[in-house]
Amino acid sequence: MTSPGDDDSQAPPVPSAGNDLGKRKRNSRACDRCHRNACKCSPGIEGVPCTRCEEQGITCTYNRPSKRRGPPPRRSRVDSDATTAAQQPLPEPEAPDDSEPGATPVQFDADEDDQGSPPALPVQPPDAPLPEWLYNFTVKHQDIESLLDVFYQSCYVLRPYFHWPTFQSQVQQSLYRLDRGFFAVTMSVCALASGRLHNGMPVPESPHPLRLEAVPLFTACYSAAMGAIPSDLMDIEIQDRYQMMKAKAILGSCCLQNGDLKRAITHLGDYTTLLSISGFNIESNWPTNISERERQERRRLFWGAYQQDQYISHSFGFISRIREAKTSVKYPAEVFDDVDITETGILQRPDKVSFLRGWNFCTDLYRLLQYLDDTFKTHQQFTRDEPGSAVSSLLSRLRSPKNFSSEMLHLISDLHAELPDELKRVKAITGDPQSDRYGLIAANILITTQTLKMVLNVTGTKVH
Template sequence: MPSSNHEIDPPDNGANESALSPVIAASKRIPKRRRNARACDRCHRNACKCSPGIEGRTCSRCKNQGVACTYSRPAKRRGPPPRRSLNGDNDMISPPSPRKPQRSESSAAAHAGLPATSRDTEPDNECIRVSTPRLSTSNFYPAYEDEIRHETIEALLKVFFHASYPLRPYFHWPSYVAQVMHRQYQTDWGVFIVTMAVCSLGAIRLCDGAPMGSDPHPLRSEAVDLFSKCFAAAVKAMPSESISCPDYYPLMKAKSILASACIQNGDLKRAYALLGDYNSLCVTSGFHVEANWPTSLTQIQREERRRFFWGVYQQEQYLANNAGFVSRQRDAKVTVQYPVEVYDDEDITETGIRLRTEQISFLRGFNYCTDLYRILEHMDGGVRGRQQVSSEELGGAVASFLYRLRPSKEMATECLQLITRLHEDLPEDLKSVKVMTGDPQVDRNGYIAYNILITTQTLKLLLVGTERPSVHMRCAIASELLDELSAIPMEFFHASSTVSLHHMAQNRREVLLLV
């Protein structure tokens, strides 16, 4: 709630006013200035000063933005929250340990408490700020300030940008780096949890041996410890109930990046749980429908959200296909456009986009992978739908009826032809993995090409299993996969993420089944 310098009436001690001195008696009769009762809903949500802060009168901020100035939230008790809420059991966070053979299956959802607040249908996106004192970054960052220094954060951001950003381009990088350079993570809750999540992913990639230009990297020996500290810092600052958080966008982003870190660490169950929190926020906020996004978004914010949404969609489908989980995102329910294929984030401004037709954008490959995962979602559902059940079993009659609604087996051949055509249309730099140069702008095409190769072959192997092709087709696809893998520079296998390694293991198993 916005602070005020107005004087608050002292308590009445029951003294007789007539017994006071004339000066004091006169001052008692003068109406005293009181503090504002409370901020309007919008200013309260964004932790902004509300002027005049009087119910029934539109405040200056709402008037300038042309939105309704409401006071519909319930009034709450003033003062600090109870000590039990701040120091309860939820503050005990146990971060995942990197690369242990046995992992605890305890939930990662032991978070700090947050009082429930209502979510506005169109939240203010001028800045990401906290809405309650307990969400203030000052409650969290000082505990890690000596261990996670600003220089360490900068170094881990560079690791993320080099090794993870090509597959997780969730940021307009110049804007995000500017936030970190100005140390907004020290005062802004949303920037804090996202930055800690980014650092945890950068640390685990460094721990797994992601090559950097200045190897041996100065933080490589500390990577395991930094991963645990950054992960714990992000989780501890999150509310125990995700849907009660009004600043849902940074929370969604932090949850999904932490899920990526868990996948990299081999903790697929925790990754699936974190993505479950993301999906809950996505559905309750209507994030999967672009028309629900605030109309005040700049071009940068809109493009960033498009990248973010489809990147998490790819991650969800990957877990469903390779880890045996159930996908909670359906392409049929989504109305979000693909991100624009710019060469560099500098080409996106607040008001427009500059396209360089002579340059190859790695986002071209990113969108191609989205195409593949959308096809994979639909075809995987068709394959599962062909698992025949007896009509005498419970639900068997409906299962038999739904089986007839599935795509025909000939659809697999058409999909293979479509994939081949789409792949041929890609630029050469996105179809072959080249030697790493150490330049992130150049190497990102290699990361995307590597991801395209693995994802394309995964889908092809699935499609081959949906019908009865000739032995020659089976052998041709298996041979194609082996030839392409043998052409990849060895350093890319060292630089590849755990996601890619899981892809390769899955493909190897499918190849053995084919031949």
């Protein structure tokens, strides 16, 4: 029924729901950046800069061509509901991929917080677009170089993850300002060095000029490293994965040094995740065009993180996440100094003692410890009527050959006897990095060997 005075030939009035829809359509086109990142664009009106672009300080553009949305028959019926809409270009949704196939315009509500359907997969989360990372750090460059010296003197011998002349040169050139992955690594190194200063690690200059600033420096560097690493590891670009793996391994050392075991295993868990998705545990998966220096760095990182994983597992009872049986990575070359590693090869110095020989010996010990873990598991009591008891019984027989423990003990003794005297004597810190690293490695060998002997003792073998 029409009201008095209405013409019967007039088109029927548009329903109120239709009117609301017409108002909401004005906010249905995302800018080019939000469209590319599949994120919410507000206000989403061409000619008006959106909130995200203003926050990032970039130009908000609508240069991509408009496209008609949805199946034509469905669109035609919707357009017929409003006479004015039939003569105008159809609005485009916030992001073409953000709606289910065949979704109708009625589902779009710009006044609600959740605009449209859930975005189609895969989606790049909009909050951490890697290409837009910008350097923003307040620690002085000279302080960073000073912390690098502390790392080299006190930490490098146990975490030799760098070809040092190359790494030092890159930091001196402030390349950390230009590369997100390298920035994360540099900050993690500075955080570990700051922690050592705070804990009173002996260094040549005592007290060190930065000793009183160690705590704020640690906080700043650790936070900066964490801020440079995306919270979602899948957001890390392929070319950045190696640097982020290295940063995570060093951050794990930072937390372990501070007694924060939960964060330590979290960082190492992230490292293991990146290792797995990159196939880093298989050397043949590494890029074929890397130099000898880069190859040696990768070997050191892999086995260094393996040592740390085994140390945490055996010292604190956590599960081990890096299995030696699943790896195919060679030990790093036992060079006297990193300058002996060139782009294409290794310079051997038979008359010099490499601290990496002792470092590799520690890897041997941790591999034996991991095997003993498996063997010790089979010695645990189990009931024959329990599920899995048959397999447990078989594994117990396979992993417990006669004289296994005594043979392992003899092997350890023989390998230790073959080490140079420099790697057997624990000495006081002198301030000379080349000399001090022998004493630090000797201490590490002593502790790890005693740990292995204690585990052998638990399995029932008499050590002495």
